Amino acid sequence: MTVFGIYLAEPLFLLGLLVLPFLLWRTVSLTGRGRVPVPREASVRALVSVRAALWWLPDGLRMLSVAVLVLALARPQVEGEETVAGEGVDIMLTLDMSGSMNAVDMSRDELEAVLEKDETPANRFLAARETLKQFIVNRSRTSHDRIGLVVFGQNAWLKYPLTLDHARLIHTLNDLVLDDGRRDRDGGSCMNACTIDGGGTAIGDALGRAFNQLRRSTAKSRIVILITDGKQTGSTLDARAIAKHIADLPPDERVRVYTFLVGGTDQVWLPDVDRFGRPLVDRDGHPVYARPRQPFPVDPELLQEIASLTGGKFYESYNEEKFKEDVQDLERTVFTAAVERPHHDRFALLVLVGLLLLAGEWVLRFTFFRSIV
Known part of the structure; x- marks a missing residue:
């Protein structure tokens, strides 16, 4: 039973409050009985005058103590709030490193302003990487999640398996090099020592590798965060078929996939190159x-x-800004720490208050309000 927002575990004890009208009637009916003649001494006469004005105080304390003790028996409980660290979640970050991730999504004015400062505009890959690094830092502060990394372009690689070593994972992210499209004379290897060939967008292969990591996981919650800016090309596995396979699994074996389509505005820029593939x-x-x-x-x-x-x-x-907001939304809705709302019993506190009031009544009755002869 809840009264004025306070939960009462034993509300039937509130019936004890019915004794208060009887105590009040008894106090009023006995007023004036047992008084003694007022002495003639001025000091004693003044004391008796004060005592007469406060005649109700001892009985008032008694009734208040009874009310508090009855309330204590009803076991009032106040709802609290405690944040509890959730159980660890296993998370596979799946990051697109295809050539189109070199694109910069901003207006011409914004682009020129960045270049005038001798700064490099953040392309889709850099924006995604920085946001994922912050995501990892946030998870490190509030949870014990294992996080892994898959990168994909023409194919897909497991770059880092599920780990609690988030600092090393961030170091791995920092070491990633995006394919800038330049090739050596043989036309094979990328000239900037790229991490993976960016000539495709193997979404299915990437999802398959991430799922294979998580299917062996014993965590109660398993999640893939898939980030891409393109259409599935060059993949040997079909992403849709993998998703359908996951959906057909028993509930305790499933993996949730959160997908992010980055870019896509009409204000897109790419680093320009000459006919030999050299940056201009x-x-x-x-x-x-x-x-x-x-x-x-x-x-x-x-x-x-x-x-x-x-x-x-x-x-x-x-x-970039929308991507940051979306990742923050993911953190709020999926990775929020559990909040418990326990009820804190106030029985002992109220019993203590009731006994103190009763003691106050006895002290007043046998000292200040003691009959003067």
Whole structure:
């Protein structure tokens, strides 16, 4: 039973409050009885006058103590709030490193302002990497999650298995090098020592590798965070088929996939290159950026279906700020620490208050209000 927001475990004891009207009647009916003649001495006469004005105080303390003790027997409990560290979640970060992740999503004015400061505009890959690093730091502060990393482009690699060593995982993220499109004379290896060939977007292969890591996990919650800016190309596995397979698994074996489609605005820029594939720079040495010759193919329907089939959520993050907001939304809705609301019993406190009031009544009755002869 809840009264005025306070939960009472034993509300029937409140019937004890019915004794208060009887005590009040008894106090009033006995008023004036047993008085003694007022002495003639002025000091004693003044004391008796004060005592007469406060005649109700001892009985008032008695009734108040009875009320408090009865309330204590009703076991009032106040709801508290305690944040409890949730059980560890196993998370696979799955990051697109295809060539289109070199794209910069900002207006011409924003791009020129960044270049005038001799700064490098954050492309989709850099923006995603920095946001994921902050995500890992946040998880380290509030949980005991194991986090792993899969990167994908033309194919997909497990870059770091599930680990509690988040500092080393962040170091691995820092070491990733995005394919800038330049090739050696043989046309094979990328000239900037890229981490993975960016000539494709193997979403299915990446999802398969992430799922294989999590299917061996014993964690109660297993999650894939898949980040891409393109359409599935060059993959040997079909992402939709993997999502359907996950959906058909028993509930305790399933993996939730949260998909992020980054970029996609009409204000897209790529570092420009000459016919030999060398980056172009202006007179001041700033990289030259140009519009893509053709739009990047995207498949939001696929990402929506993957998320829906696996019980995750699809986010469409059209620029860096929106991506940060979406990852923060993911943290708030999925990774929020559990909050327990225990009821704190106030029985002992109320008994102590009731006994102190009763003691106060006895002290007053046998000292200040003692009959003067």
